[in-house]
Amino acid sequence: MDANTPQQAKSTSDYEAELKKANEIVYKHSLELARLKQELEVVNKQQENLLHFISHEIKGYLTKSEAGFAAIAEGDYGSIPEQLKTMSKAALADVRKGVATVMDILQASNLKKGTVSFKKLAFDFRSVVQTIIAEQQVAAHAKGLQLDVKMADGKYRLEGDEEKIREHVIRNLIDNAIRYTPTGTVHIELSDGDGKIHFSVKDSGVGITPEDMANLFTEGGHGKDSIKINVHSTGYGLFIAKQVVEASGGKIWAESKGAGHGARFIVEFLA
Amino acid sequence: MGPFNNIAQSIIKEQELVIGPLAWSEARKVSGLHIDVQGNDVTLEGGDPKATIDRLVSQYERLFGRASQEVCKEAAAGITATMSRADIPASLLT
Numbered sequence: 001m002d003a004n005t006p007q008q009a010k011s012t013s014d015y016e017a018e019l020k021k022a023n024e025i026v027y028k029h030s031l032e033l034a035r036l037k038q039e040l041e042v043v044n045k046q047q048e049n050l051l052h053f054i055s056h057e058i059k060g061y062l063t064k065s066e067a068g069f070a071a072i073a074e075g076d077y078g079s080i081p082e083q084l085k086t087m088s089k090a091a092l093a094d095v096r097k098g099v100a101t102v103m104d105i106l107q108a109s110n111l112k113k114g115t116v117s118f119k120k121l122a123f124d125f126r127s128v129v130q131t132i133i134a135e136q137q138v139a140a141h142a143k144g145l146q147l148d149v150k151m152a153d154g155k156y157r158l159e160g161d162e163e164k165i166r167e168h169v170i171r172n173l174i175d176n177a178i179r180y181t182p183t184g185t186v187h188i189e190l191s192d193g194d195g196k197i198h199f200s201v202k203d204s205g206v207g208i209t210p211e212d213m214a215n216l217f218t219e220g221g222h223g224k225d226s227i228k229i230n231v232h233s234t235g236y237g238l239f240i241a242k243q244v245v246e247a248s249g250g251k252i253w254a255e256s257k258g259a260g261h262g263a264r265f266i267v268e269f270l271a
Numbered sequence: 272m273g274p275f276n277n278i279a280q281s282i283i284k285e286q287e288l289v290i291g292p293l294a295w296s297e298a299r300k301v302s303g304l305h306i307d308v309q310g311n312d313v314t315l316e317g318g319d320p321k322a323t324i325d326r327l328v329s330q331y332e333r334l335f336g337r338a339s340q341e342v343c344k345e346a347a348a349g350i351t352a353t354m355s356r357a358d359i360p361a362s363l364l365t
Contacts, residue, residue, distance in 0.1 A: 024336035027289065031338055034288045 052109045059102045066095045104236040107168070108219055111243045118247050119161040125197055125269070126156035129190055132170045140178050146185040147174075154192035158269055160248040168244045169252070172237045173201040173265045181205035181262075197271050202264040208256035216254055217242040245269075274354060275320035278347045278363070279304060279327055280313040285346030286331055286339065297334065301327045321360040328362035 069092040071077065073085060080088075110116045133149055140147050158165075177186040184204035191198050208216065220235035245252040249270050256263040279298075283306075286294035298313070299306050303323035305314045315323050324347075331339040344363050351359045 020334070020336065023334055024338065027335035028338050030289045031342060038288075 048109060048112065052106065052113075055102050055106045055109065059099065059106065062095055062099045062102060066092065066099060069095055101234050104234050104240065107240050108236040108243075111240065112219070116243075116247075118164065118244075120159050121162065122157055122159050123162040124156055125158040125165075125199070126151060126154075126190060128162060128166045129170055129188070129199065132166065132174055133188060136171070136174050136178060139175070140186065143178060143181075144183065145178060145181055148185050148187045150187070150189045150191075152191040155271065156190070156192060156197055158197060158248075158271065160269070161244070164244045165248060168237075168240045169267060170199070172241050173267070176237065177201045177203035177205065177263075177265075192271055195271055197269045198266065199269075200264055200266045202262065204262040207259045207261040208254060208263050209259050213254065213256065217252070274350050274358075275315050275324060276313060278324055278350050278360075279315060281346045281350065282324075282327060282331075282343045283311075283313060285342055289339075289342060290335070294331075297330050298327060301330050321358070324360040325362045328360070332362075 069088050072080060073088040073092055107116070129151070133147060137147060174186070174188065181203040182205065186204075187200075187202040189198070189200045189202075217238050219239045242252050245267055251268045252265070254263055254265050283294050283298045286297075295306065295311060298304060301323065303316050303318045303320075304327060305316050306312070307314075328340055328343045331343060340362065344365060347363050351363055356364070
């Protein structure tokens with residue numbers, strides 16, 4: 001066009017036509033996104049069902065193996081050579097780890113599906129913490145770690161699912177602290193106040209980077225370097241802990257000054 | 272009005288997946304269509320139900336073009352499949 005030719009002003013209908021074209025383009029993109037979202041939801045559902053099915057099947061086989069090795073190790077088939085006994089015990093321990101891993105994956109899958117039911121019965125939270133600490137002393141001692149326990153006097157009556165809170169929250173947090181602390185002390189504190197029960201586990205372990213902190217309680221969200229320390233980590237432990245705590249009306253969070261500075265996990269329940 | 276209420280509801284819900292709440296605000300501008308603000312429940316008021324559905328389809332088509340009409344057809348396909356051709360609104364005929 002000649003630079004001197006005056007441009008004709010656009011009419012309202014020209015603008016309307018342009019606007020419609022733009023609307024149509026945006027609509028087509030939105031439609032594409034909506035369809036992709038639907039497809040993704042179907043694929044996610046299928047994947048979730050497959051994961052659930054596989055985990056369930058493997059759990060069945062592992063449980064049978066567990067019973068078999070336990071029977072051999074405990075002498076159900078009579079006296080066996082010491083070497084076989086040692087092998088059976090080691091195999092039993094491995095199978096139990098496998099069962100625990102599969103159970104974690106299944107539990108996470110069930111929590112996502114919303115098929116997990118929670119009991120709401122009163123129990124003594126302090127007594128549960130004491131029991132787990134007593135059980136975890138062996139693992140801490142084996143690593144040369146100290147468990148420093150501080151429990152304030154108070155009422156620790158909590159209404160919730162005792163078994164899930166014991167296994168997925170208390171045991172998981174203490175177990176993690178022991179696992180991720182090479183040397184030093186794990187501090188466990190329990191107190192109550194303001195109508196709340198506060199439970200915390202502090203370690204002097206590998207710490208949590210800000211990047212890992214963002215994914216800490218997500219499904220499969222283990223830290224970038226945590227897998228180097230705990231090669232068997234499924235990344236489901238803290239995800240399940242968070243689901244259990246929140247289903248019980250509580251809160252769970254972590255604090256860390258970064259890699260190499262240890263971490264503190266805090267759980268708060270309404271008493 | 273049975274199938275036409277369902278057709279209107281399906282169309283608006285399908286459009287909602289693409290354009291969000293705008294689907295409901297545009298549907299509210301269509302005469303002959305009553306939308307319950309609380310539950311987004313859709314009912315056709317009196318008049319020719321086929322014409323009301325055509326106006327609804329046209330309301331989206333006017334703004335978003337031909338692709339939106341195809342979305343309306345797909346949304347209603349499950350219902351129109353059970354209707355005689357004469358009863359299907361023109362905008363939804365394939």
